[in-house]
Amino acid sequence: MNEHPHNDSLIKHDTDVSTNTDTQTNESMTSDTEAPDNKHKRIVNTFMKRRTHMNKNAELALTDPEFTQYLVNNSFGDGNLEGINDLRSSFSDKPNGSDAPLTLEIGFGLGDSFIEMAAADPTRNFVGVEVHEPGIGKCAYMAGTQNLTNVKIINGDAIQLLKQLPENHIDRIQLYFPDPWQKKRHYKRRFVSPERMAIVTRSLTQGGWFHTATDWEHYAFWMVDVLDNFAGLSNQAGKGNFTTRPSFRPMTKFERRGLERGHGVWDLIYIKD
Template sequence: MSETSAARPIRTFHPRRGRMSARHFDAHEALWPRFGLMITDGDRSPLDLTELFGRAAPVVLEIGFGMGDATASMAAAEPDRDFLGVEVHTPGIGNLLALAGEQSLTNVRVAHGDALQLVHRIAPGALDAVHVFFPDPWPKARHHKRRLIQPANVALLRDRLRPGGVLHCATDWPHYADAMAETLDADPHLRRLPATPHARPETKFERRGTAAGRPIKDLRYARV
């Protein structure tokens, strides 16, 4: 996932395939044709969000939703918004589809693949919000170039937001939080918003970070 070099793109994620449980497999078989979107390498065809969701409504893009519990919780709490989640972990995809089916959520769509390839297909100004919760911190210095929150990626995400739309990032790695804040503060078209308690549901990765004693940092910015 990334702005590409001349040779080959720098990925900001580990490609991950895991073993799906019977529940996840059954949900994938039943609901993927309706709710799923496969991201194909090199596909830059425009993505019609109104057609994807079957209605015109504010759309939230959730990059790296993990097991999807937080995404399903937000979708259930905000039925007037649509949630497009993108993930590479197959059990997480199966779990979000299962949650959507069990909770009768019609405002969720699930994309599998490279998030930035998907973002390139979304029209400028089309998103109400972008969520980047607990992305891979790539803690080793030689891997920092793989982090999602880089100036070029932030510019791309911000461009897809409507004026006033919100880019919301969260991490439990203090050094990454500092790097995120520096990058986001430097974008002249973003304005930092006050911290808002309980602005999102708790995620599994957040619980892990808290259990390990790492502080949780939320960073919210509006497109100006």
């Protein structure tokens, strides 16, 4: 139902290039740490990075200097986030400047809806973070061919990135169709958890939004339970309720196909108090 792989940093079950048979999450590259003791830490990823075909346009965007303006860390795969501690400064030499409203999308997959949103709202700056190299390349290529000046792309782990950013830094954080991690033993990998939401909320401005959408009913109600009970966030639709899909979130071909088959889609918008 989505144009990018499921994202709990990058695994989505429906994508342009890799459908259910080759998923790659969209919770864009997010990992977390658990510390059983003070000496050892175990990484718990919310994404699973997998190889998929990279077309010529995507490869061109990752290697041609013409597209480097869109790639904050053009390291072709290592996801090094060192020194990325201020997203707004990336736009200081662009028409909108660094003070424009700022949206961060976690796990944009192949970038179709991300680019559509950026093109439709040119006075807002958009940063996308992703680990899927073909998606990063395709997204940069689309931004370049449309001559967008309000888009930046980061290759790396979204949670690590958020930890490096200042408090009250981002106006909107969006997470669309993250990996639902359906098996109970994998629930700890779901992006929406109290621990990860503390990191997300810290980076949001007061009045800023966290917007998520899923086509997995169990995960939808899981998120309502976590987010409604998370101090510092208020459900825009009222406690226990979902939001009607907002017009600014593009409906992808996979989402439309799913709706035609009777599948559900659930949107949630939470506002930082």
